[in-house]
Amino acid sequence: MKKSILMITPENKEINRFRKRQINNFIQITMPYLAAFIDESKYEIILIDEYNQKIPFEKKFDLVVITVNTANAPHCYNISKKFRNKGSKVAFGGPHATLLPYEAQEHCDVLIIGEAEENWPVFLEEFYNGNYKREYKCLNTPSLEGTPIPRRDLIKRRWFTKGAVFATRGCPYSCSYCNLKQIYKDSFRKRPVNEVIDDIKNIKSRFFVFWDDNFFGDVKYVKELLKELSKLNKKWEAQVTLERCNDEELLKLAKKAGCIYFFVGLESFSKETLNSVNKGLNNVDKYKYLIDSVHKYGICIQAGIIFGFDTDTTEVFKTTLDICNF
Numbered sequence: 001m002k003k004s005i006l007m008i009t010p011e012n013k014e015i016n017r018f019r020k021r022q023i024n025n026f027i028q029i030t031m032p033y034l035a036a037f038i039d040e041s042k043y044e045i046i047l048i049d050e051y052n053q054k055i056p057f058e059k060k061f062d063l064v065v066i067t068v069n070t071a072n073a074p075h076c077y078n079i080s081k082k083f084r085n086k087g088s089k090v091a092f093g094g095p096h097a098t099l100l101p102y103e104a105q106e107h108c109d110v111l112i113i114g115e116a117e118e119n120w121p122v123f124l125e126e127f128y129n130g131n132y133k134r135e136y137k138c139l140n141t142p143s144l145e146g147t148p149i150p151r152r153d154l155i156k157r158r159w160f161t162k163g164a165v166f167a168t169r170g171c172p173y174s175c176s177y178c179n180l181k182q183i184y185k186d187s188f189r190k191r192p193v194n195e196v197i198d199d200i201k202n203i204k205s206r207f208f209v210f211w212d213d214n215f216f217g218d219v220k221y222v223k224e225l226l227k228e229l230s231k232l233n234k235k236w237e238a239q240v241t242l243e244r245c246n247d248e249e250l251l252k253l254a255k256k257a258g259c260i261y262f263f264v265g266l267e268s269f270s271k272e273t274l275n276s277v278n279k280g281l282n283n284v285d286k287y288k289y290l291i292d293s294v295h296k297y298g299i300c301i302q303a304g305i306i307f308g309f310d311t312d313t314t315e316v317f318k319t320t321l322d323i324c325n326f
Helices: 013-019 030-035 070-085 095-099 101-107 119-129 180-184 193-201 219-229 248-256 271-276 284-296 316-324
Strands: 003-009 043-049 063-067 089-093 110-113 135-137 207-210 235-240 259-267 300-305
Touching: 003 030, 030 043, 030 063, 063 070, 070 089, 070 095, 070 101, 089 095, 089 101, 089 119, 095 101, 095 110, 095 180, 101 110, 110 119, 119 135, 193 219, 219 248, 248 284, 284 300
Parallel strands: 003 043, 003 063, 063 089, 089 110, 110 135, 207 235, 235 259, 259 300
Antiparallel strands: none
């Protein structure tokens, strides 16, 4: 007999109001990806993305799975409480559950800590058989070879923004404000190029986004990928490190492969600040030159700026605005 499983990508009302004003709201790929591991002879799957769907609180499910990030954590705890009161079992995963497991475990029945490729299938089998554990913790560094293609067919009410894919995981750098090393351990991994291309071919829309933490993390690898991607006539965006854009061949390949824009973490225009958080690889003196180089190939830049570093003063806001408008 099949068990029912509800998989939720949560989004509280405040975040939702902000995102609704944006154009490029590509779906979070976590739940469609995890759904690809599920044996449908044992589970009936429903995916809910709160960006544009309502959670069916009126129904009871055997299992409710929620990916928890910090901004949504209180919201996720409220969702869990409602379903647990109806008799559903609730499992948490995601970055917040991984980084603060002792807090998260107070609000769920099962905690999946760290990467899920190995533990998620084990939990599903044990839950189906009724002998599941309270906690599943990733002890190894999973290979990305042979990862399944996300269940995009389960995504509802999206077209332009359902295209999301990942080619790599992690980042080769160690910026002190970033928690990737805690979530993914100290590793940078790559999917086989042919598997990434097959995944992209599965996206019906011409537009998609790479959800990689640092798409240019391995330049040799990404150049090989871009050469294959250029054959698909797609348009895409990715998060990269600006320092890696000091490579004419890389930018040419990205443009030819259909790149529209890069998100880059400038973080600050202060050398002191960048050095204080171990991001000296960002050279403030080269920002304009590198951004001009990217623009030369018709690729837009979306800049990430962080406020609130220990070295910041009240002048940081005006200084940043003046430099950005220069």
